[in-house]
Amino acid sequence: MEDLLARSQVPQTPLLSHVTAGTGAAGGRAVRDEAQGSQEPMNGIVIRNGLASDAVAIARLLGDLGYPSELASIPKRLESLAADGRTVVFVAEQSGDVVGLATGQAFSAIHVDGEGVWLTSVVADPRVRRRGVGRDLVAAVEGWALARGCSRISVVTGLHRADAHSFYERLGYALAGRHYKKSLAPEA
Ligand SMILES: CC(C)(COP(=O)(O)OP(=O)(O)OC[C@H]1O[C@@H](n2cnc3c(N)ncnc32)[C@H](O)[C@@H]1OP(=O)(O)O)[C@@H](O)C(=O)NCCC(=O)NCCS
Numbered sequence: 001m002e003d004l005l006a007r008s009q010v011p012q013t014p015l016l017s018h019v020t021a022g023t024g025a026a027g028g029r030a031v032r033d034e035a036q037g038s039q040e041p042m043n044g045i046v047i048r049n050g051l052a053s054d055a056v057a058i059a060r061l062l063g064d065l066g067y068p069s070e071l072a073s074i075p076k077r078l079e080s081l082a083a084d085g086r087t088v089v090f091v092a093e094q095s096g097d098v099v100g101l102a103t104g105q106a107f108s109a110i111h112v113d114g115e116g117v118w119l120t121s122v123v124a125d126p127r128v129r130r131r132g133v134g135r136d137l138v139a140a141v142e143g144w145a146l147a148r149g150c151s152r153i154s155v156v157t158g159l160h161r162a163d164a165h166s167f168y169e170r171l172g173y174a175l176a177g178r179h180y181k182k183s184l185a186p187e188a
Helices: 050-063 073-084 133-147 162-170
Strands: 045-049 087-094 096-106 115-125 151-154
Touching: 045 096, 045 115, 045 133, 050 096, 050 115, 073 087, 087 133, 096 133, 115 133, 133 151
Parallel strands: 115 151
Antiparallel strands: 045 087, 087 096, 096 115
């Protein structure tokens, strides 16, 4: 499958917003800023923008998250997210392997000024959990949000994700409501 996405066939430049995140409350000690060079990560984890060439790893991580995805869909999704200009996709890299994923999606609303950010698709490879990958990814999205001038960030997490609940609470997130959903697709 890797052959389908041979490096020569996919863009090597970041498809998504440039990273300026990674300071202050957001931490993000390992965020790589292409314009300023890499920072030496303290824990061996480098956070960088997701690329089409990461598609194999991203598809695997989405599967770990419970959203099995066709490999061929990933570059298209990255491209579409990049085009909206309000989304960032970060991956975590450790020893050259992509071991984590998180996205941030900024949105506007009528009831408040400014943008808020949804934290979405946060996942660490099961083989490297509890080593700071999730924390660094969330810090990178928070840093990106702050750099855009957003001071509100929210995440929706399934009731069954007990690990994620502990994780977000450890990172300072507070339970703030209920999440309802409904399918609008016609019934078969
Ligand atoms: C949730 C998830 C992303 C956490 O990633 P991670 O890399 O293992 O988390 P970290 O190592 O960065 O942990 C950060 C903090 O949260 C705590 N934490 C992480 N997982 C925890 C768990 N299962 N129970 C209790 N605390 C936990 C860590 O101990 C750490 O706190 P510390 O710094 O005080 O030690 C990971 O477990 C995962 O991918 N889960 C499956 C997908 C998922 O549910 N994603 C969330 C979707 S909304």
